[in-house]
Amino acid sequence: MSDAPLVNLTINGRLIRARAGQTVMEAATAEGIHIHSLCHHPELKPEGSCRLCLVDIEKQRTLQPACTFPVAEGLVIQTENPKITAARRFALQMIFSERSHYCMYCPRSGTAESTDCELQRLGYKYGLANWEYTPHYGKDWPVDATRKYFIMDHSRCILCRRCVRACNQIAANHTLGVGMRGARTMIVADDDVPFGQSSCVSCGTCLQVCPTGALFDRHSAYCGHDKDVVQTQAACLGCSVGCGIQAVTRDNQLLRVEGDWEAGNRGLLCSIGRFEVVEPKPPRITQPLIRREWQLVEATWDEALAHVAARLREAERVAGLASPRLPNESLAAFACFFQEVLGSNDVALLYGENPPDDLGRTATLRDVADSDCVIVIGGDPCSNQKVIGALIKRAFDNGARLIVVNDRPTELDAYACVRLELEDISHAVESPFERLRHTYHLRVSGVAQLKQAVAAAQRPVVLYGSGLSTTVYAGLRVLPDKARFVPLIEGTNTAGAARLGLRAQPVHGDALYILLGDDMVNGHVLPQRQFTVVQAAYRSALTEAADVVLPARIWAEQKGHVVNMEGRTLEVRPLLDAPNSIQSDWETILRLGGLMGSALSFDAISEMSLAV
C-alpha cells in the first residue's frame, strides 16, 4: 500500500495527495478534513451502510459515500453543501424512525456537548427536532441481557454492523452476523441464539466499537460521560501479553477498560483484561494484621513491621516467594532485601514459567497477526494468552497456515493444517540415519516439516510454551533465520523477574515472606512454616493462614515497569490513588530493611530494576 502510486485530488478546494487504494475518507482524515460518518470505523473494513458520509464528487451522478469511494487522480470533492446536508438529514431521519431511540433512558445520551452517542451527536448537529417519517415507535424491540458483562438493546441498534465486523475482523471469533432482511433485520449471534448462549468469548470488542447505546457495559453504564471521566493509556497486567489499554476512571474508581487502538493488540482485549478487572474482589486489606491468639487483629504499621523484623531475625533461614504479577520495582526490592539484608538466596516466584529466551528474533504482536505461517509449539494461547489466540485466528482468517505441535488437544487444533506431537520434533539434532533405526520415519520428519513451512513462508512466527524438553528447544534453534519467535510466558512479569534472577522453584526456609500484591492464587497450598508474613491487597486463603499480613497496592495503584512476552518493557501507571497508608511494596520493604539494621537504599533498588 505504501508504495502505491500517489494521486492528486481536491477536497473542499484544497489540493491533497493520497495513495491509490485509499478511500476518500482515509485521504481526508489524513489531511485533517473531517467527514461525518456512522458505520465507518478506522479499524474496520468499510461497509458503506449508513450513508452519513455522503460527499459530492464532480462528474458523479449521485452523492457518493466517502468511506468506500476510492481516490483517483483529479477527483474534485465537496464534503459540505446544501445537497449533502439534505441527504444526511434524510439518512438520519430514516435511522431515527427505524427503531425506538428513546434517548432519555440511554446511558450514552447527553446534551449536544456531552453526548457519547455518535447518532445523537449527528441528530443535534443536523437539527433533528421531530420525526418526518412515521416511527416504528413502541414496537417490541428485544433487549438481550443474557451476556454477563454487557447488554444489547436492539431498539437502539442502527444496523451499522460495526459489531459484526469487529467480531469477525478484530476478534476473529465470528459470533455475530446479520439475520432477516429489510425492516426486520437484526444483529444475531450464531444461529440466532441469545448472546449469552452463543460462541461469544466476551472479548467486548463489539461493545467498544458500537456507536450508539445499543451495546452497553453493565459496570460503567450511567457512571459518567466521556467528558466526566479520565482516560489513561496503560498496560493490562492480566497476563504476559501486556495488552495496551485505555483505563477509564472517575472519582478514584476504575469504571471500564478499553483496548488501546495504537498498541500492538490493536484495540483487542480478552474478557480478563476488559471485564474481570472491574468485577467485585475479595475484601481489601487496608491495615496491617497480626495473629494474636488464633485471630488476625489490626495493628499499626510500626507494630507490625517491628514484629516482622523481630521474627525474621529469629528465623534460621528466611525464604521468599513473590507473585510474577508484580512490577520490576517490587521484585527488585524483594530480591535486594533477601540478598543484602537477610543474606539468603532462598527466594523464588510463586509460579510462572519462562521458556528459554535465547532463541532471539522476538516477534511482536503485530507480527503474529500479520504472519502467513504460524507455528504453535506447546502452550495454549487460546486459554492462557487469549489475545494471542485471537491474533493467531486472525492470521488464519487472512490465509496463514497454522501448525500446532502439542501433546494435549487445544482449541487451535481445529485451525491447523498440520498437527504434530512434541515427540515428532524432539530429534532434530540427532542424525536422521541413526534415528531411523529406532523410530518411525515420520518422527524424524517433524522438524523437517517445520523447516519447510518456515522456508516457504514470508513472515513465519513461532510461538512456544514453557516446560518443553531441551531437544524441542534445540529443534527450534535450527529453524531458518526467517522465523521470529514469541515465548508463551506464564505469569505477567515472569520475564522481568527472570532478569532479576527470580524463577519458580521450591524454597526451604523456616520463615516465609510472601509478596503477593493483588494476585489471587487461591488453591496454592504452601507447607506450614514457623512464621509467615504475607504482603497482599486482598484477603485470601494465603493471608488467612499468615502470622502477619501487610497491606499492598493493587495493579492500578502501582507505578513501575513490567516486561511482556515480546521482551518489551511496559510502563505501569498509577491509575488510582491507593487507600491511605498503603505504601508501595518497595517502601514497605525499605522500612523493614531499616528496622533490621540495613542501609538498603532506594537507589540500589531503582538501579537494579532499571538494569532490567
Add this chain to the structure above:
Amino acid sequence: MPVAVGKPTFAVRRFEGVCRILEEHGYQPSRLIPILQAVQEEYRYLPTEVLTYVATALNLPPARVFGVASFYAHFALAPKGKYVIRLCDGTACHVKRSIPILDALRSRLGLSEQQKTTPDMLFTVETVSCLGACGLAPVLVINDEVHGQMTPERAVALVDAIITKEAQQ
C-alpha cells in the same frame, strides 16, 4: 503420529440427506445457497440443527449461514403446511385488492400475521411481493398451482375443496 487436519472437526450428528447434498456440492462454501435450496427440498424447511450442521461442514460461521437462510424469503425456518398458499401482494395484485383475499383466507383457517401455519400442518398462508403474473392479478399459488383473478370467495372455495379432499383420504 502427525495427524493432518483439513477442517475443524466437530461432533458429528448423522444427517444423511444433508451429507449427500453437501457431498454433491463438494463442500464448497461458495455453493451455500444451492445447498440450502436442496436441503429445503429434502426437509421442506430449514431446521436450526441442520443450519448449524451445514455451517460446520462448510467451515462457515453459523451466523453467516443463518444470515443467508433468513435473508431470502424462499427459505423457511419453520415447518410449513402440506399446502403452501402464497398470495401475491405486489403492486398490481395489491391494487386489485389482494388484502381482502388474505383476510378471508386467514379468517377461514384461523391464521394471522404471526401464525402462518395451521396446527394440523395442512395449510400455510403467506404473502409474496410479486409472482410475475400481474396480468392475472390478483394471483395466488397453492404449492405449484397458479390461480388467477382471485376473489375472497373463490379463494375460500379452493381451500374448502382441499379440506374436503383431505377428509376423504
